[in-house]
Amino acid sequence: MKIKFCGAAGTTTGSQHLLEVNGQKILLDCGLYQGRRKDAYERNKHFLFEPGELDAVVLSHAHIDHSGNLPNLVKQGFAGNIYATFATRDLCSIMLADSARIQVSDIEYLNRKRAKRGESLREPIYTEVDAERCMRQFVNLGYDRSIPVARGVNLRFIDAGHILGSAQVVLEVEDEQAKRDFRFLFSGDVGRGDNRLLRDPVLAEDIDFMVMESTYGGREHEASTDANDTIARILNEALAKGGKVIIPAFAVERTQQLLYVLNELLEEGAIPEVPIFVDSPLAVNATEIFRLHPECFNEEVYEFLFEKRNPFGFENLTLIRSVKKSKELNEHRGACIIISASGMCEAGRILHHLKNNIGKPDATVLFVGYCADNTLGSKIRNGWDKVKIFGEEHTVRAHVEALDSFSGHADHSELIDYFTGTGGKKEKVWLVHGETSRSEAMCDALRRLDHGGTVDVAEHGREVTFG
Numbered sequence: 094m095k096i097k098f099c100g101a102a103g104t105t106t107g108s109q110h111l112l113e114v115n116g117q118k119i120l121l122d123c124g125l126y127q128g129r130r131k132d133a134y135e136r137n138k139h140f141l142f143e144p145g146e147l148d149a150v151v152l153s154h155a156h157i158d159h160s161g162n163l164p165n166l167v168k169q170g171f172a173g174n175i176y177a178t179f180a181t182r183d184l185c186s187i188m189l190a191d192s193a194r195i196q197v198s199d200i201e202y203l204n205r206k207r208a209k210r211g212e213s214l215r216e217p218i219y220t221e222v223d224a225e226r227c228m229r230q231f232v233n234l235g236y237d238r239s240i241p242v243a244r245g246v247n248l249r250f251i252d253a254g255h256i257l258g259s260a261q262v263v264l265e266v267e268d269e270q271a272k273r274d275f276r277f278l279f280s281g282d283v284g285r286g287d288n289r290l291l292r293d294p295v296l297a298e299d300i301d302f303m304v305m306e307s308t309y310g311g312r313e314h315e316a317s318t319d320a321n322d323t324i325a326r327i328l329n330e331a332l333a334k335g336g337k338v339i340i341p342a343f344a345v346e347r348t349q350q351l352l353y354v355l356n357e358l359l360e361e362g363a364i365p366e367v368p369i370f371v372d373s374p375l376a377v378n379a380t381e382i383f384r385l386h387p388e389c390f391n392e393e394v395y396e397f398l399f400e401k402r403n404p405f406g407f408e409n410l411t412l413i414r415s416v417k418k419s420k421e422l423n424e425h426r427g428a429c430i431i432i433s434a435s436g437m438c439e440a441g442r443i444l445h446h447l448k449n450n451i452g453k454p455d456a457t458v459l460f461v462g463y464c465a466d467n468t469l470g471s472k473i474r475n476g477w478d479k480v481k482i483f484g485e486e487h488t489v490r491a492h493v494e495a496l497d498s499f500s501g502h503a504d505h506s507e508l509i510d511y512f513t514g515t516g517g518k519k520e521k522v523w524l525v526h527g528e529t530s531r532s533e534a535m536c537d538a539l540r541r542l543d544h545g546g547t548v549d550v551a552e553h554g555r556e557v558t559f560g
Contacts, residue, residue: 094268094560096304099141100124101526102551105308105465106158107136108526110279114560115269117148117243121262121279121304125161125192127439128467130203137162137218141554145170149242152177153281154259155184155345161192164223167230174232176242178250180258180386182231184345184379189224191344191375195440196220236260236388245269254284254294255501256346257382257389263297271560275301276517282306282526283503283511285314289350290383292391294503300517302559304551307527308463309504311534320498321354325363327459327494332367332428336455339491341443341470343436344376346501347462349383351432352405353394359407370422372413372442373434380405380412423449436462438470447473448482456491461499466528509538521559522548 094114100107100122107126112119126136144166152175153159163175163185177185196217204214234240234250242248245267250260262279278300286293331338342348348371358364371377383405387395397404413419419442422431433443450456451473464470472480474495479486497504503511512522522539524532532550539548 094266094271095556095558096523097141097556098523098525098551098553100126100553101158102553102555103529103532104128105463105526105528107162108153108159109162110304110525111142114266115243115245117246118142118146119243119246120147120150122153122159122281123150123163123166124159125157127158127437127465134215134218137165140166140169143170145172147171147173149173150175151242151248151262152181152185153262153279154253154256155181155188156256156282156343157188157192159281160185160189162218164189164193164219164227167227168219168223173230174242175227175230176232176234176240176248178258178260179233179235180382180389181260182233183382183385184258185231186228187375187378187382188345189227190221193217193219193221193224199440239265251295251297252292252389253281254286254288254291255282257291257386259284261295261297268560273560275560277301278303278515280305280511282308282501283508284501285503285507288391289353290346290391290394291389294511296511296514296516298516300515301520303515303519303522305508305512305522305524306502307508307524307532307535308502309500309508310524310527310531310536310538312505312531314497314500314504320496321358321363323498324354324496325358327496328364328430331457331459331492331494332365334455334457335428336453336457337425337428337450338430338457338459339443339446339450340430340432340459340461341436341438342376342432342434342461344373344434345379347436347499348373348376348432348434349380349405350499351461352380352410355430356404356407359409365428366409367427368425368429369410369432370413370429371410371432372419372422372446373432374414376432376434377412377414419445422446436470437464437468438473439468444469444482448487451480451482451487451489451491454490454492458491458493460493460495463500463502505535505538508535509542512539513542513544518546519544520546522546523551523557524548525551
C-alpha cells in the first residue's frame with residue numbers, strides 16, 4: 094500500500110492524500126490551498142496525480158481547505174464516487190457553489206489588472222456549473238456505517254467533533270500484495286471536545302496506520318471551550334466605545350457557535366442588547382442546514398432544538414443575504430456586532446467591513462479562530478500596523494482581540510490525548526495539516542511517548558510505501 098501527500102503537508106490548507114491499494118487509487122480529501130494568490134492559483138489548478146485515474150474520493154468534512162477543489166477534480170476527469178456524511182454533503186452543496194463564485198470574481202478582478210499590463214488572461218479554476226456537476230457524484234454515509242469503496246477496502250465514518258458532519262475516516266483494508274489485513278485512520282480535523290454544539294470526537298480502536306492533523310502542535314488554546322465570561326468582557330469593553338465589533342468568522346460552525354453563545358449571553362443579561370448582524374449569504378444558508386442535522390449535536394443542543402426553539406436565532410439578530418442590505422451596514426450608526434466571512438479575511442464581505450472600519454479607533458476586530466500564515470487575518474491578528482485590502486494600504490487603528498476558545502481544532506495537549514486514546518499498534522503515523530514548526534513540535538511530543546511505532550512529518554509530494 095502507498096500514500097502520497099499531495100496537500101496540507103507543511104501547511105494547514107489544501108488537504109489531499111492519495112492512497113494506492115490493490116491496484117486502486119483513493120483520494121482522502123480534495124481541498125483548496127490558501128495562501129499567496131499566485132502560488133495558490135498554480136497549486137490548485139494542477140494536481141500531483143491524474144484525476145481520471147482515481148477510483149474514489151473520501152471526504153472528511155466540508156471546510157473548503159478539505160473539499161474546495163472537488164469541482165476542479167471532476168472538471169479534469171474524475172468520474173467516481175465522493176463519499177461523505179449527510180451533513181457534509183449538504184454543506185458542500187452551498188459551500189462549493191460559493192467558492193466557485195469567489196473563483197470567478199477573483200479572476201475577473203485579476204484579469205482587469207493583467208489586461209492593463211498587457212498580460213495574458215486567466216480562467217477561474219472552476220465555475221458554479223462545475224460545482225453543481227460535482228455534487229452529482231456524492232454518496233452519503235451515516236456515522237458508524239460500513240460500506241465497500243474499493244476492492245478489499247471498507248469505509249466507516251466516525252465523528253470528529255470539528256464541524257457539522259465532520260468525520261474521521263476508518264478504512265478496513267485487505268492488502269492483497271502485503272497479504273495482511275489492517276485498519277487505517279485518517280483523522281481529518283479533530284475537534285476539541287466539550288463543543289458548545291457538537292458531540293465529542295470518537296476514539297477509534299485497533300488502528301495500525303494513521304494520518305493525523307497537527308494544526309496546533311506546540312500550542313495550547315488560551316481559554317477553555319466554555320469561555321462566556323471572556324467574550325462577554327471583550328464585547329462589553331468594545332461596545333462601550335460606541336463603535337462596531339467586526340468578527341471575521343467561518344460561515345460554517347464558527348458562526349453558528351457564536352450565535353448560540355450570543356443567545357445565551359443576551360438571555361443572561363451579560364451583554365447589552367445591541368443589533369447583531371450575520372452578513373454572509375453562505376453563513377445564513379449554513380445556519381439553516383444546521384437545523385436539519387440534529388444527529389450531529391451534543392445532548393444539550395439536541396434537547397434545545399426539540400424542546401425550546403431555534404438555538405441559532407433571537408430577537409435582535411438580522412441575517413443578511415442581499416448586497417444592498419450589506420452595504421447599508423456601512424451607514425449604521427452606534428454600537429453593533431457584525432459577523433461576516435471569511436474567518437481568515439481572504440475573501441467575502443468581511444473585506445468590505447474591514448476596509449470601512451479598520452482605521453477607526455472606536456472599532457474592534459475580534460478573531461475567534463485560526464488564521465493561516467500569509468493571510469490578511471494573520472497579519473491583522475499578529476499586529477501589523479498597515480495592511481492591504483483590495484490592493485489599498487490601510488492603517489490599523491481599530492482595537493484587535495483574539496479568542497482561541499471558539500477554535501474547532503484540538504490544541505497540543507488535546508491532540509496528544511486524542512492520539513493516546515486512539516487504540517491499536519499505530520505502527521506508522523504521519524502528521525499533516527500543520528505549519529512545519531507545528532507538525533515538528535507534535536512529532537517530537539508523540540515520539541517521546543514511545544508508543545512502539547514511528548511518527549514522521551509528512552512532506553509535500555512524498556510517496557511512502559507501507560503495510
